[in-house]
Each structure stands twice: as structure tokens, then as C-alpha cells.
Amino acid sequence: MIDVLYFAWVRERIGLPREKVETNAETVVDLVEELKAREERYAAAFADISALRVAVDQELTDFSAPLKGAREIAFFPPMTGG
Amino acid sequence: MIDVLYFAWVRERIGLPREKVETNAETVVDLVEELKAREERYAAAFADISALRVAVDQELTDFSAPLKGAREIAFFPPMTGG
Amino acid sequence: MAVRIQEQSFDLGAEIEKFAAGRRDAGAIVSFTGVVRDDADGQLDRMEIEHYPGMTERAIAAIEAEAVSRWNLTEALVIHRYGVLRPGERIMMVATASRHRMDAFAAAEFLMDYLKSRAPFWKKEFTKDGAEWVAAKEEDEAALSRW
């Protein structure tokens, strides 16, 4: 089980801020494919992953990152802080 | 008659902050030569004009600047503001 | 080095005064303050800032540590708000203290550039016509390549 978090419009499209996901995905992109296959709202949120960013255990990484040992994955659009 | 002002160590070497000078000098450097000829303290203050800055009527300029019409000449070391 | 992520407003004058107080070792103090600008001719009702609790603090602490490793800083402070902000309100501030002005300026700009694009905050603007997520600017991403 892994915690999956969504922020900003990713959260809005998927319709929830976080959920627990049972997965054997080896990489972030594998997990994305599993989520997209679930329901249309996931497919909509992840339609263009080049518009998204991902953090594994609160560290920014890329979609090819391995998930082994990860506890928390977050998906969100590019940040707009400051 | 022209007002001649001295600041910082130039003022200290010459021993006064300002004086009126009767001169027909055409340029700043001509005025400097007249002052150096007066007394040792002027010669000491103006020994190396590359270490000095000059303002004519409160505008920074260089030692070749003409004095025609000028009312106020100031000599000082490089500024150290901020 | 300090990081504060908070919903409530902060007192800009008091924060800078406190940051600067008694800094005999630092000749130069730089601050940046971000304000909610009323962009669309008085159209903006409010901004809502979402963030990623936990990661936000980690990310900013890492950015501060990077700044400290690059420049000679005696102190740095980042305050960043989340939640609802109205036009004219202060969103965030950065302050840096150093012996020399070049370091204080460079570190403050570096912190701002990284906060813009690498700290997990997202802004949504609400006008009478609706709400829209603020898009990241290419120029902000490009600014990172300076460092």
C-alpha cells in the first residue's frame, strides 16, 4: 500500500486529495498507467504527464523513478510559489 | 571668484573645508597647478590626482573639464557610500 | 536559518526589524516581499494558495541549505503563507544577511527563483468570472539556469 497525493488541478480532476493504492508498479510511470486504466477522471488528470510533476517521499523526481520502498507519491502541476 | 570645496582626507590635508579662490584657470587641472604652487599642504593633497575625484557645480567630471562659468569646484577621494 | 509556513499574515516591518536586530557581523541585509497584485484591473477577488505540508518545509530547508553552501550568509529567513489572500496582502518574504551586499543579493534572488519553481505551492486566482490556477511561467523555470 502506498499513499498517493494530488494537488491543485490534479486534485480537482481526480476529485480527492489523497488515497491509498495497492500496487506492484515498479516505477512512477507504471503507477500512472494503472491509475489511468481505472477511471476516466484519472485518464483526464494524467492525459499529458509532461504537464505534471511528481514527488516520491517528498522529493521531486521524474516519472521513470522506481517505487521500491516508497511510502508516498504526489502528483501536481508545476509549482507557482513565491 | 570660485568656491573650492574639499572633503575627507583632502579636507584634512589642506586643513579647511572650503575657500574662495581668485583664479583665471581654464580647466580643473590648471586650478590644481595653481593651488599646488601656493603651499606645501596643497602640493601634498594634490600629489596624485589619479587618487582624486572632482565635481564642477556638483556634477562629477574629470580634471580636463573647463572652468568657464563654474561657481563651485569640489575635490575629494573616491566615494565610499552605501 | 529559518523557514515558516503559515496561514496567518505576518508583520513585515517587525519581521525585518527582528531579522536585522543586533547583526553586527552582517553589513548587508536584503529582503524580498511578495504581494498579491491586483492584476486584472481590480478584477481579482482573492487568491488561494495550496501547498504540500511536510514537503514544503523540506524543500525550502534544502533550498536554504544550498544558498548557505554557495554564499557567505550569516542568516536567512523564509516565510510563506498559504490559504486565502486578498489583493494587497503579503504572500511571502525572504531575508538574507551577509558581510557583503553581493552575497546577500545573490542569495535572496536564488532563494526566490527556487521558491517560485521548486517549492510545492500552487496559486489559484478567483475573479467574478470564475477561478483559474496560475500557470507556471517559462521565464521562472528559465531563471533557474542562472545558478
Next chain:
Amino acid sequence: MAVRIQEQSFDLGAEIEKFAAGRRDAGAIVSFTGVVRDDADGQLDRMEIEHYPGMTERAIAAIEAEAVSRWNLTEALVIHRYGVLRPGERIMMVATASRHRMDAFAAAEFLMDYLKSRAPFWKKEFTKDGAEWVAAKEEDEAALSRW
């Protein structure tokens, strides 16, 4: 745009708060504050700053006007003290306000670089061993070539 040359101290927090107050048009506010640093291991008793009344105001107003012509500024402020200053006291401050952070930062750095080398102030440091005029730094003169 404002310039204040004064002997008395100024209230840093209050000045920045006042400068920033109600700036709905500016998203970015940058400040620089110069502090008398106690350089020589607690040796510095005081600094005395001499200036050229009249020219000082003119020179700084010209530098501000140049900054306004180069960057998109909504406001700028320069306060600079003269007279006797003790370690820890604030010598001067610059503040800039702009729609965008790049302009506010660049203008503040520009103002500082020009104030350092082109505004008629001279600093003298007094320690128990005597007094010495602060020499202009080559790096400060060199910094002007950035602009």
C-alpha cells in the same frame, strides 16, 4: 521616488512597512539595508560619514531617475545617514517596488552599486588605535560595469 539624507537614525521596520503599504500595483518589494559591521574583532569604536550637502541629493536623485528609466518601478526609496554611527547601527537603506521581482532586484542592486561609488559620501573608521578613511574598493568600481 524619494531620497532622504539625514543625520538621525531611521526605523527600518516602519520604513519598509510604510513603503510596502497599499502597494496593490507592485507584486515585488526589495529592500537593502547597510549596517555598520564590527570588522576588526570588536575594535571599531565608531564610523563617521561625511557627505557633500547639495550634491548628495542631486547625485542620488539622478541615480534613481536612471533606475526608473531602465526598469519598470512603481516606487523607489533611498535613505542615507551621515555623521557618527556605532557598530550595529543602520547606515542606509534602499527599497524598490515593481510588478515583477527581476526588476525590483535589479534596480535595488543598481542603486546600491551607484550609491557605493557615485554618491558623495566618505567613511572614516575610528578604533582605539586611531582613525582611517575607508578606501574605495576596486570591486565596487568594477561592479558598475555590470549595468
